Amino acid sequence: xxxxxxxxxxxxxxxxxxxxxxxxxxxxxxxxxxxxxxxxxxxxxxxxxxxxxxxxxxxxxxxxxxxxxxxxxxxxxxxxxxxxxxxxxxxxxxxxxxxxxxxxxxxxxxxxxxxxxxxxxxxxxxxxxxxxxxxxxxxxxxxxxxxxxxxxxxxxxxxxxxxxxxxxxxxxxxxxxxxxxxxxxxxxxxxxxxxxxxxxxxxxxxxxxxxxxxxxxxxxxxxxxxxxxxxxxxxx
Amino acid sequence: xxxxxxxxxxxxxxxxxxxxxxxxxxxxxxxxxxxxxxxxxxxxxxxxxxxxxxxxxxxxxxxxxxxxxxxxxxxxxxxxxxxxxxxxxxxxxxxxxxxxxxxxxxxxxxxxxxxxxxxxxxxxxxxxxxxxxxxxxxxxxxxxxxxxxxxxxxxxxxxxxxxxxxxxxxxxxxxxxxxxxxxxxxxxxxxxxxxxxxxxxxxxxxxxxxxxxxxxxxxxxxxxxxxxxxxxxxxx
DNA sequence: CCGATTCTCGTCAATAAGACGAATATTCGC
DNA sequence: GCGAATATTCGTCTTATTGACGAGAATCGG
Numbered sequence: 001x002x003x004x005x006x007x008x009x010x011x012x013x014x015x016x017x018x019x020x021x022x023x024x025x026x027x028x029x030x031x032x033x034x035x036x037x038x039x040x041x042x043x044x045x046x047x048x049x050x051x052x053x054x055x056x057x058x059x060x061x062x063x064x065x066x067x068x069x070x071x072x073x074x075x076x077x078x079x080x081x082x083x084x085x086x087x088x089x090x091x092x093x094x095x096x097x098x099x100x101x102x103x104x105x106x107x108x109x110x111x112x113x114x115x116x117x118x119x120x121x122x123x124x125x126x127x128x129x130x131x132x133x134x135x136x137x138x139x140x141x142x143x144x145x146x147x148x149x150x151x152x153x154x155x156x157x158x159x160x161x162x163x164x165x166x167x168x169x170x171x172x173x174x175x176x177x178x179x180x181x182x183x184x185x186x187x188x189x190x191x192x193x194x195x196x197x198x199x200x201x202x203x204x205x206x207x208x209x210x211x212x213x214x215x216x217x218x219x220x221x222x223x224x225x226x227x228x229x230x231x232x233x234x235x236x
Numbered sequence: 237x238x239x240x241x242x243x244x245x246x247x248x249x250x251x252x253x254x255x256x257x258x259x260x261x262x263x264x265x266x267x268x269x270x271x272x273x274x275x276x277x278x279x280x281x282x283x284x285x286x287x288x289x290x291x292x293x294x295x296x297x298x299x300x301x302x303x304x305x306x307x308x309x310x311x312x313x314x315x316x317x318x319x320x321x322x323x324x325x326x327x328x329x330x331x332x333x334x335x336x337x338x339x340x341x342x343x344x345x346x347x348x349x350x351x352x353x354x355x356x357x358x359x360x361x362x363x364x365x366x367x368x369x370x371x372x373x374x375x376x377x378x379x380x381x382x383x384x385x386x387x388x389x390x391x392x393x394x395x396x397x398x399x400x401x402x403x404x405x406x407x408x409x410x411x412x413x414x415x416x417x418x419x420x421x422x423x424x425x426x427x428x429x430x431x432x433x434x435x436x437x438x439x440x441x442x443x444x445x446x447x448x449x450x451x452x453x454x455x456x457x458x459x460x461x462x463x464x465x466x467x468x469x470x471x472x
Numbered sequence: 473c474c475g476a477t478t479c480t481c482g483t484c485a486a487t488a489a490g491a492c493g494a495a496t497a498t499t500c501g502c
Numbered sequence: 503g504c505g506a507a508t509a510t511t512c513g514t515c516t517t518a519t520t521g522a523c524g525a526g527a528a529t530c531g532g
Contacts (some may be wrong), residue, residue: 213509
């Protein structure tokens with residue numbers, strides 16, 4: 001941090017945007033809101049907003065926007081910073097720098113809660129990223145970055161469990177991998193691999209049978225956060 | 237990005253800071269500058285500074301500060317965003333949000349170039365991170381994050397070559413891994429592994445002998461950017 | 473020329489991944 | 503109920519990758 005004379009420091013508007021991802025209906029989906037005012041009125045955008053005051057903490061602003069715009073609670077969700085986007089002209093009104101966060105959620109409850117949440121919708125990322133789909137500002141690029149971060153984190157962390165309900169089966173977990181990666185995994189090898197990672201899953205001792213077929217054991221998230229060794233996507 | 241009324245948007249000062257890392261004298265070192273004015277006058281800090289104008293691009297500001305404060309050229313160096321730090325109170329003067337970048341450099345030429353570069357020094361990160369060492373603002377935390385990012389990127393990218401001169405030997409490359417990870421690697425297994433990664437190294441056909449012992453083949457960086465499969469640190 | 477040094481190639485065992493057979497335990501259709 | 507279908511879980515075999523290390527090749531210093 002250098003020593004520019006303070007009277008000349010340019011100030012900019014600072015926003016936080018949220019990429020809230022969930023696995024639903026067989027696809028990775030992202031929460032978007034339909035904008036109510038120009039610019040991009042009526043166009044889908046990431047939920048987010050400006051700092052509430054000059055003294056608001058970034059993480060706090062992200063948690064606040066999450067709750068205001070989607071009705072979700074940040075405590076339950078694990079927000080992490082993605083990166084900061086600040087190209088001049090990305091907002092036609094004025095210079096806006098936006099610090100983006102990603103969050104990973106199990107089945108999102110239908111967003112009914114207060115604030116702007118009325119306009120929140122879940123959109124499959126595959127659809128959001130299509131060239132024909134209109135997304136406000138540079139948010140399509142942000143979505144792409146968030147998705148790539150997610151795919152990559154599945155490889156070397158236990159993030160996948162964050163997409164599952166508190167208790168889940170091995171197949172629930174495998175579904176997350178298959179859907180996020182868009183790649184089929186052998187159920188038997190997957191089972192062996194995951195069981196072998198100490199601290200990833202804690203068996204509850206119970207079983208459920210939700211489909212025809214042998215009932216599956218239920219697990220909870222364990223304390224592990226990294227996968228060792230990593231579970232790599234097939235290189236192609 | 238939401239739709240707050242524009243007359244109420246708080247504006248903040250935006251800075252970019254740089255974590256320029258290099259491998260030198262058997263340790264991972266970071267470029268720091270001694271601050272010339274309060275706060276933290278005389279204390280070591282990351283090079284960086286405020287946006288030059290409301291319309292300056294973030295990446296441009298990082299490249300400009302790099303050249304101004306250290307005399308290095310951004311073109312040659314590969315700057316990448318680390319993350320953004322914005323806790324209220326991190327700068328005692330006013331609210332400052334800083335977007336941090338990391339850069340990786342082969343042997344840094346002694347910083348003699350213009351601007352504030354006179355005060356630039358290389359400090360081993362091990363020393364910079366010691367509890368007793370005074371570092372301005374929250375820059376010690378930023379340094380720690382930059383180091384961890386670097387260690388981690390060695391695992392699954394070809395980043396290590398960025399710390400080497402344009403032509404380097406297998407041992408030069410192994411030294412980078414050993415120094416950054418603080419861990420010894422078997423030269424024979426390392427050689428086999430690296431040679432097996434297609435596109436990592438391109439042999440020049442030449443050899444050098446800089447020590448007693450069999451002369452080593454010289455390589456240049458190849459087109460590969462990811463390591464497949466990854467080279468994992470020993471879990472411990 | 474000789475020993476020390478370092479780079480490179482090669483071997484062998486241990487570990488992990490990929491492909492798949494098969495037993496188990498349920499639901500579904502009849 | 504009863505067999506067919508389906509999903510979970512355990513186990514086996516083959517192949518690739520890692521870790522540990524032996525040994526030859528090619529230099530330097532004396």
